[in-house]
Amino acid sequence: MEDLAGRVAAVTGGGSGIGAALARACAEAGMDVAVADVEGAKAEAVAGEVRARGGRALAAAVDVCRPEAVEAFAARTFEQLGGCDLVCNNAGVLVLGLTHERSLEDWQWVLGVNVWGVIHGVRAFVPRMVAQARGGHVLNTSSIQGLVPSAANGCYTTAKFAVVGLSESLRLDLAPHGIGVSVLCPGPVKTGILTSERNRPAELGSSKLSREDVLAVMKSTDAANTTFIDPDRAAALALDAVRRNELYVVTHPGSRALVEARARAILDAYDRTRAHHPDLP
Numbered sequence: 001m002e003d004l005a006g007r008v009a010a011v012t013g014g015g016s017g018i019g020a021a022l023a024r025a026c027a028e029a030g031m032d033v034a035v036a037d038v039e040g041a042k043a044e045a046v047a048g049e050v051r052a053r054g055g056r057a058l059a060a061a062v063d064v065c066r067p068e069a070v071e072a073f074a075a076r077t078f079e080q081l082g083g084c085d086l087v088c089n090n091a092g093v094l095v096l097g098l099t100h101e102r103s104l105e106d107w108q109w110v111l112g113v114n115v116w117g118v119i120h121g122v123r124a125f126v127p128r129m130v131a132q133a134r135g136g137h138v139l140n141t142s143s144i145q146g147l148v149p150s151a152a153n154g155c156y157t158t159a160k161f162a163v164v165g166l167s168e169s170l171r172l173d174l175a176p177h178g179i180g181v182s183v184l185c186p187g188p189v190k191t192g193i194l195t196s197e198r199n200r201p202a203e204l205g206s207s208k209l210s211r212e213d214v215l216a217v218m219k220s221t222d223a224a225n226t227t228f229i230d231p232d233r234a235a236a237l238a239l240d241a242v243r244r245n246e247l248y249v250v251t252h253p254g255s256r257a258l259v260e261a262r263a264r265a266i267l268d269a270y271d272r273t274r275a276h277h278p279d280l281p
Contacts (some may be wrong), residue, residue, distance in 0.1 A: 001085065001137045001180065002243050007032030008081045010073070012064050012121055013091030015042025016192030018141060018184075020049075021235035023089050027053040029239065031086070034077040036062035036070075056081060062119030064091045067124070074124035083132050086242060090141040090184075095197075100155025106155055114159035120167060126174070135178040137242045140167045144187045144250070148258040160185075171247055180245040184238045187252030188228040213244035226278070227252070 001007070009026040013019035015037030023033045027050040035050070038044035040061025050057035058080050062069045077084050093113045095106045118140050130135045145153060146160030167183035174181055234251050241249040273280065 001135065004086070004239070004243070007085035008032045008034070008077070008083055009088065010034040010036070010063065010077045010084050010125065011088040011090055012036045012070070012073075012117065013038075013141075014046055014088075015039050016046075018189055018231045018234050018238075019088070019090040019187065020046045021231035022090060022139075022238065023047075023057075024049055024232070025235040025239050026050075026086065027055040027057075030055070032056040032081050034058050034060070034073070034081060034084070036060045036064075036073050036091075038063050064089075064113040064120055067116075067120045070117070070120040071124045074121075075127060077125075078128055078132075083134070083195040084125055084129060085134065085136040086139065087121060087125040087129070087136075088139045088141070088238075089118040090139075091117045092141060092143075093197075095155050096153055097155075098152055102155050110155040110159050111162075112155070115162045115166075118163055122166070122170060126170075126179070129179060130174075130177050133177075135180075137180040137182065138167075138170060138174070139182050139184060139238055139242055140170075141184045142167070142188075143184055144252065144255050144258075146183070146185050147250075148255070148262055152245070158274070168247070180242070182238065182241045182245075182247060182249055184234070184241075184249040186229075186234045186250070186257055188226055188230045189231050189234050189251070191231055227254075250261070 006027065007030045009035060011019050011023045014035035015024045023035050023046050026033050033050045034056045035043045035047045043059040043061060047057035047059035051059045058076065060073050060076065062073045066072055091113055093110060095102065095110050112165060126138065140163050142163040143160040146164040147158045164183050167181050171181035229251060238249050239253055
């Protein structure tokens with residue numbers, strides 16, 4: 001999708017942070033944009049920014065944990081904007097803390113938004129994109145934590161690794177249809193994810209971690225790069241990758257050594273097995 005002008009984008013988690021930045025960047029590129037967020041007023045505000053840039057826009061209050069809500073958002077996007085060429089499954093939440101101490105409700109919430117939200121987006125939008133037969137692109141938001149784990153971050157890391165694997169598989173599935181797939185794996189970005197508890201459903205309780213607790217945990221982990229960048233910068237990198245149909249999108253080149261170390265550990269495991277069990281295939 002080298003030329004985005006005249007196309008249609010849909011963004012979940014589009015009311016703030018990277019999602020809002022993606023919506024603005026799409027509008028600047030000449031796209032119409034459907035903006036979804038669990039906070040409907042914020043989605044409408046971003047839709048207003050799209051219109052101010054000359055694009056058509058719609059806004060929807062959507063809880064991506066609910067498949068029927070995402071399905072309705074997709075149907076409305078196709079009906080009112082005439083299709084969809086770029087779907088950005090971006091909604092995300094964060095719960096930190098020791099993996100074995102996280103509550104069932106913590107796991108349900110993080111996986112519900114960060115994994116099932118992406119799955120629901122894929123299931124609602126991609127079949128329609130295939131049927132419209134005009135190519136397109138899927139952009140799923142993961143994290144550096146989808147490439148490298150860190151301590152006290154098991155819920156989030158599990159979810160973000162899943163998004164990377166889903167995206168890699170989806171790219172293979174959609175290549176015959178001319179639909180590309182990218183996975184955004186940002187390091188720290190100036191977003192509201194550190195206070196995402198504000199949108200946690202009441203029935204799932206609270207992790208009881210404050211913003212200060214979250215920052216303290218982040219700074220205590222070996223894999224932490226706590227240099228925050230602006231969401232507009234992350235969005236620009238993502239759209240560049242969409243244009244070039246690149247699978248992986250990263251924002252913090254300084255984290256390369258962490259990814260290399262993990263890859264080396266995996267390759268070393270293969271070498272050890274080969275050395276000690278040469279009969280294995």
